[in-house]
Amino acid sequence: MTDTDFDVLAIGDAVVDVIAPADEALLAEVGVPKGSMRTIDWEEAQQLYARMGPAQETSGGSAANSMAGIAALGGRAAFIGQIGSDQLGTIFAHDIRAQGVAFDTPALTEDITTGRCLILVTPDAQRTMNTYRGASEHLSVDGVDADQIARATIVYLEAYLWDHAPPRAAMKHAADLAHKAGRPVAFTLSDIACIDRHRPDFRALLESGRVDILFGNEEEARALAGRTDLDEAVAELGEHVDLCVITRGEHGALAAQGGATITVSAVRPRAIVDTTGAGDLFAAGFLASHARGRPLETSLMLGARTAAEVIADYGARPLGKLSHLVDD
C-alpha cells in the first residue's frame, strides 16, 4: 500500500478554535452542559463570543487535528476542508500547511466566513465546545480532488460533516472515488450527538459498503450498534465493516477484524494537562501505522502513545514532532 503520495487523506471541518477560560456560572447562564459539543448558528456564536473572556485562537477540526498528528509522526497526510476568503481561513491554511499537511481546497469566493469553535474551559480543565461551522457546511463535491483521493492509501471521513447535504455528498463521492482506486475508506463517528442525529443514515452508510474502517469510542460504538454490551456492539458493527477501531479512554483500545479482537492498554501520559484531541491523535497514530501495512497491535500501540502525548500538552494538536514515537 505504499505506492501512494499520502498515507491518509482526510475530509473534515476546517475551523479555528477560540479558547477562553470560563466559570461554571457562564455555562449555566448559556445553558450548555459541561463537556458537551454542539453546533450553533451565527447569532448564537456572536452572543456567546461577546460573553467569553479574552481568548486565544488556534487551528482545529477533528480530522484536521488527526492529519496534523500524522504529519508530526513523520507520515504523509492531506486534508480537504472548506475555508472562507478571510483571515481565519488564512490562519487555518497556514497552520495545517506549516505542519506539513497537503491542503489545497480553494477558499470560497462568496462572502461566507470560515468556521470557528468557541471553547469554554472551566477551572476543572473541561472543555465545552460550541461550533459555528461556517464555510465548512459549504464543502461540496467540487472541493474533492479526484486525483488527490487516488493518491492516498486511506481516505478518512468525519461524521461531524454529516449535518449538511453538500459535504455529505462530497464525502460519499470521495468514498466512491477511493473504492474505484482500490483504496479503503475510514469513517470516524466523531461524537455521540452526531449519532443521535444521524443513526439511520450512518447505519445505511455502513450497510452500503462504503466504509471499511470504523473509528469510535465505546459509547459511540454501542449507540450506533444499538447494543449495551461492547462486545456485541463490535460484533454487530463488524458485520458491515472490515475493521473496527474502538477507544476506551483509560481502559485502552481495541481493533476487531474478521471475528478476532486485539486489545492494548492505555499509555500513561507524562501529565494530564488537557484531554482534548486524544481521540483525534489516537486515530492519527493508528492510521499512520496501519497505512504502512503494520500489524494491528503495532498500530493500536502507536495510537495509544500518540494520544498520551497530546494529553500531556495544552491543545488538540501536537506542539512539535512526534516521530520519536514511531518504532521503526
Added chain:
Amino acid sequence: MTDTDFDVLAIGDAVVDVIAPADEALLAEVGVPKGSMRTIDWEEAQQLYARMGPAQETSGGSAANSMAGIAALGGRAAFIGQIGSDQLGTIFAHDIRAQGVAFDTPALTEDITTGRCLILVTPDAQRTMNTYRGASEHLSVDGVDADQIARATIVYLEAYLWDHAPPRAAMKHAADLAHKAGRPVAFTLSDIACIDRHRPDFRALLESGRVDILFGNEEEARALAGRTDLDEAVAELGEHVDLCVITRGEHGALAAQGGATITVSAVRPRAIVDTTGAGDLFAAGFLASHARGRPLETSLMLGARTAAEVIADYGARPLGKLSHLVDD
C-alpha cells in the same frame, strides 16, 4: 485625582500576536537578531508567516497589554488604538473589552488590515518580534476622543507609535488635551530601536513639557539621556519630566522625582516561563497604584509584583484577575 472615570487611558498599537516556535536556523536565514523587535512591511510579513510553523493568536500591543493588566488589577482602564474592519480587528476588540478595558476607537472603514506581531519563540524561550503595524499606523487625531481623555487620571503614550505622522499627531493632541484638563501625561520609551530612530524627536518632546512621567528600562534611559551612568542619565532626564520610572530587570526598579530616588528590589516570580510583557505589566502595576495617589514606593512594589506575575505564565497579558496583588 479620583474624580475621573478611568485611572489610565493609553494610546498604542492595536495588534494581534501570532506566536510560533522557531529554531535558531530560521532566525539566521531570515537575518533577525534573536530577542530583537522590529517593524516589517506587508511583503516581509507574508514571507515570514509562510516560513513560520503552526501558530497561536492572542491580542497584544505593549500599551494595550498594560491596560489589560490594570483591568486585571481591578483598576479602570481605557485604550485608544486603530483596528481594521476585519477578523483580527474583531479579535483585538473582543479581547481587550472582555478584559474590562473601555475600547471605543471606531474600526477603519477603508480596506486596511489590523496589525499583527509575528513572534518567533526559540527553544531558549526568547521571543523575536516582527511587527506589521497595519491599521495602527493610521490612528489619527480623529481617533482621539477628547471627552474620554478628560475623564482619565493619567494619559499613557507608547513610543512604538512614533514612526508615522498620523499617530504621532494623535498622541501630541492627546497630551495637549490631558494638560488642558489638568491631567499628567506618561510616555513609555518602548524599545531601544525606537530611541535610535527618534532620539532628537523624543528629546524635543520632553523639552516641550508634554511628558510628566517617563517610563523606560535602564538601557533606554541611558540611550535617551546620552549618558553611560544610570544615575547621571536619570538626573538628566529628571530635568525635563516630573517623574522617571526605570525598570532594571532582576535588579528591580526605581522612581526619581524632585532629586530623590526610591528603589525597590525585583519580586521573584513563581516560575520564569516567559518574560514577554514584564515591562508592560510593571507599568500596569505602577500606574494602577500611582493613579490612586499612592506613595511611589507602593506603586513601584505593585509594578514589581505584577511583572513577576506575568513572567510566571506564558504570554504578555494576565490569564486571570490580579486584584489579590493590590494591598488595600
